[in-house]
Amino acid sequence: MPAKIALSDIQLIDRLKLDDETALALIYKRYWELLYTSAYHVLKDSHACEDIIQELFIKLWNNRHQLQIMFSLRAYLYACIRYEVYRQIRKGPIRADIFDEALSYIRSPDAYDSMEYKELSTRVSAIVNNLPEKCREVYKLSREDCLSHKEIASQLNISTKTVENHLTKALRYLRTSMGGILPLLLYFFIKK
Incomplete structure (x- = not known):
């Protein structure tokens, strides 16, 4: 055969x-x-x-x-x-975990070399830079420096509850602002 x-x-x-x-x-x-x-x-x-x-x-x-x-x-x-x-x-309703997971992926070492990463990273940075000063500072310490809520609170001399509130506000703003870059985000995220 x-x-x-x-x-x-x-x-x-x-x-x-x-x-x-x-x-x-x-x-x-x-x-x-x-x-x-x-x-x-x-x-x-x-x-x-x-x-x-x-x-x-x-x-x-x-x-x-x-x-x-x-x-x-x-x-x-x-x-x-x-x-x-x-x-x-x-x-449908936009699920927060899709954005959160995609954001953490685009900051991972696996993503650094692609052109899509550079474009997406630029857009996310622009959105983050539009956050109110304290909110932006808390967000960056959490997501970029990987500090815990307690460490951020200690460093900024604020309560952990205030840290949580700033992060919630920052993530809500990011999700809302990222609606316009959703196609690029999905392209990048599905590609991985």
């Missing part, structure tokens, strides 16, 4: 355009787990992620004759997932 030859993405797209349902099944089998993981990483909602992926493959099949993939199938599918995750977040 001859060994099965794996089809390239280009071959699968060509077969898909010729109404080959097997090509769709092979694309699904090749990419569904990667796409699900990317979406779940942001949304943390398995039902929503499953729905997004199911819709993506339905659209892929329904639009197969008009399909124009410029770079790679993988890049195309990831872009579709990013768009759908963005749409999910825009239509």
Whole structure:
């Protein structure tokens, strides 16, 4: 029995355009787990992620004759997932943990070399610089210097409750202000 030859993405797209349902099944089998993981990483909602992926493959099949993939199938599918995750977040309540986790990631050593990091870091810094002075100082001591609430309170000669209030205010302001950079944030965050 001859060994099965794996089809390239280009071959699968060509077969898909010729109404080959097997090509769709092979694309699904090749990419569904990667796409699900990317979406779940942001949304943390398995039902929503499953729905997004199911819709993506339905659209892929329904639009197969008009399909124009410029770079790679993988890049195309990831872009579709990013768009759908963005749409999910825009239509629903924006969860604070998405922003908090993304903010901590963009400050991690893994992120430093990318152009997206530099752009996002510049935008986040501009937002942080617009915070009231004491609030900005507390935020930077917490997030950049990694000091505990108690250490910040001691250093600034304020109560830990005041530290918590400043951080809550800073994070609320960041989340609100970051709405305009949500697409860049999601692109960067899903990419990891």
